[in-house]
Amino acid sequence: MDILLVCTGNTCRSSMAEGIFNQIINENDDDDVHVTSAGISVYVSTPASEDAINVTKEMGIDISEHMSKQISEEMVSDADLILVMTTGHKNILIDIFPEYTDKIYTLLEYAYGSEDDILDPFGMDCDVYRECALEIKGAIEKVYDKIRKR
Numbered sequence: 001m002d003i004l005l006v007c008t009g010n011t012c013r014s015s016m017a018e019g020i021f022n023q024i025i026n027e028n029d030d031d032d033v034h035v036t037s038a039g040i041s042v043y044v045s046t047p048a049s050e051d052a053i054n055v056t057k058e059m060g061i062d063i064s065e066h067m068s069k070q071i072s073e074e075m076v077s078d079a080d081l082i083l084v085m086t087t088g089h090k091n092i093l094i095d096i097f098p099e100y101t102d103k104i105y106t107l108l109e110y111a112y113g114s115e116d117d118i119l120d121p122f123g124m125d126c127d128v129y130r131e132c133a134l135e136i137k138g139a140i141e142k143v144y145d146k147i148r149k150r
Contacts, residue, residue, distance in 0.1 A: 001033050001080045001147055002035075003035045003080065004071075004076065004078075005018050005035065006038055006082060007039055007086075008040060008089070009041055009046075009068060009122070010039030010042050011039070012049050012052050012132070014039065015048040015063055016055065016063065016129075016133050018035055018063070019062070019063040020137050021035040023059070023060070023061050024144050028148075036075070038072070040070075042069060045067045045068050047064070047066060048068075054129075055126065055132075056133060071093075076093070076097045079103065081110070081147070082100070082103055083107045084104065084106055084107065086118065086120075090105070106118075107136065107139045107143070108139055110146070111138075118135060118136060119132065
């Protein structure tokens with residue numbers, strides 16, 4: 001299964017989510033799930049934010065080599081499941097790629113059936129990044145359980 005994680009700039013939420021998801025995949029020695037991330041507004045490829053790197057490092061995850069990527073139709077078509085951070089991201093992707101609507105969900109929607117968004121920590125302090133990463137981790141653990149039960 002190929003999973004695509006999406007946020008705005010691919011430097012905070014989706015980069016942390018990719019690192020967290022890959023840690024879970026590695027811990028479970030799972031070769032059947034592949035994860036990547038992208039942003040809907042990436043104009044220049046940049047590293048993950050310093051706070052995203054530091055917070056994931058506290059979790060035993062190294063995303064220091066991450067470089068942001070602009071989402072493409074190829075990424076969307078290749079993905080079996082697309083998890084976005086907000087309803088706004090979901091609506092944008094559905095508008096741009098209506099033929100893939102059936103595989104686009106917010107992370108919290110897919111994990112819990114929730115309509116809540118993962119709030120953007122960009123520009124906030126490290127504690128906000130930490131809270132965001134923990135929220136993402138809980139949701140990804142739930143998503144992983146769901147996809148493994150398929």
